[in-house]
Amino acid sequence: MINVKGNTYYIPGHVCIGVYVQGSQCVLIDTGLDENAARKVLKELKQMDITPAVIINTHAHADHFGGNAFIQKRQNVIVCTSEKESVTAQYPIYEPFYLFSAAPLNEMKNKFFMASPSKVDEVIKTGKIQVGGFDLEVISLPGHSIDQIGIVTPDNILFCGDTLIGKHIIDKYSLPYIYDVEQQYNTLNYLKGTSYDGYVLAHGGLAEDISSEVEMNFQVMQEIEKYLLGCLQQPATREELLAMFVRDKGIHLTMIQYPLLSASLSAYLSYLANHNYIKYYFEQGKLYWQACQSI
Numbered sequence: 599m600i601n602v603k604g605n606t607y608y609i610p611g612h613v614c615i616g617v618y619v620q621g622s623q624c625v626l627i628d629t630g631l632d633e634n635a636a637r638k639v640l641k642e643l644k645q646m647d648i649t650p651a652v653i654i655n656t657h658a659h660a661d662h663f664g665g666n667a668f669i670q671k672r673q674n675v676i677v678c679t680s681e682k683e684s685v686t687a688q689y690p691i692y693e694p695f696y697l698f699s700a701a702p703l704n705e706m707k708n709k710f711f712m713a714s715p716s717k718v719d720e721v722i723k724t725g726k727i728q729v730g731g732f733d734l735e736v737i738s739l740p741g742h743s744i745d746q747i748g749i750v751t752p753d754n755i756l757f758c759g760d761t762l763i764g765k766h767i768i769d770k771y772s773l774p775y776i777y778d779v780e781q782q783y784n785t786l787n788y789l790k791g792t793s794y795d796g797y798v799l800a801h802g803g804l805a806e807d808i809s810s811e812v813e814m815n816f817q818v819m820q821e822i823e824k825y826l827l828g829c830l831q832q833p834a835t836r837e838e839l840l841a842m843f844v845r846d847k848g849i850h851l852t853m854i855q856y857p858l859l860s861a862s863l864s865a866y867l868s869y870l871a872n873h874n875y876i877k878y879y880f881e882q883g884k885l886y887w888q889a890c891q892s893i
């Protein structure tokens with residue numbers, strides 16, 4: 599467990615789990631992918647004689663709430679999420695459903711897309727909250743997911759979920775998963791104006807320089823926009839765009855990569871079309887996208 603400041607810690611891992619300690623109890627911010635991740639968390643806490651009293655999930659992607667069920671079975675915890683994320687946390691089928699846009703392939707019902715269901719005890723709103731005797735602040739950070747939240751501890755440390763994607767993830771995946779491009783730009787702009795004493799990225803841990811992280815995330819999104827507008831100088835379907843992207847970035851497609859890429863591309867297409875940068879038309883049973891202006 600790494601101390602960030604005062605009583606604020608995080609447990610490093612594929613997903614860094616926030617821990618805010620008060621006496622012999624703590625709040626957990628996210629719980630990791632599965633039972634194994636949760637087991638590791640409980641073991642670490644036990645070594646320090648701390649019991650979890652509250653779980654807050656930044657958003658309901660499986661790798662952030664997959665450990666909830668295990669912890670709920672063993673500890674008396676209050677689980678909190680934002681309103682819209684509470685739906686997927688309680689009914690995890692929604693994640694592979696929205697990624698596939700219908701009843702998903704059975705092989706998509708894996709732990710990376712479909713966590714064990716979690717009971718949600720409290721739906722939390724933005725602003726200052728008190729839960730289980732802890733005083734925290736919730737901020738809205740939508741874009742990466744529909745209703746992602748960040749949690750500010752009394753030590754003025756922000757746990758920002760997947761709002762900011764570290765460079766190693768971008769290098770690995772080329773197109774980080776995104777739900778809403780417009781909201782993500784707004785969220786990045788908002789973060790730029792904040793001055794917390796520390797920022798913990800779920801994938802990456804404590805950020806050393808928040809403004810450069812924000813800037814890098816802006817740049818990645820703008821490069822993707824530019825790339826797509828370049829490709830769409832010629833009409834292309836979403837499948838064709840995906841194939842171009844996969845070829846250009848040297849991506850190995852799997853039934854994990856494909857739905858994530860395809861959904862993220864859709865997010866850019868709707869953003870570009872809503873801003874009249876691209877238009878669509880149907881021809882011979884295919885939906886084509888095309889840039890409105892030549893570059």
Ligand SMILES: [Zn+2]
Pocket residue numbers: 657659742743760
């Ligand atoms: Zn996520």
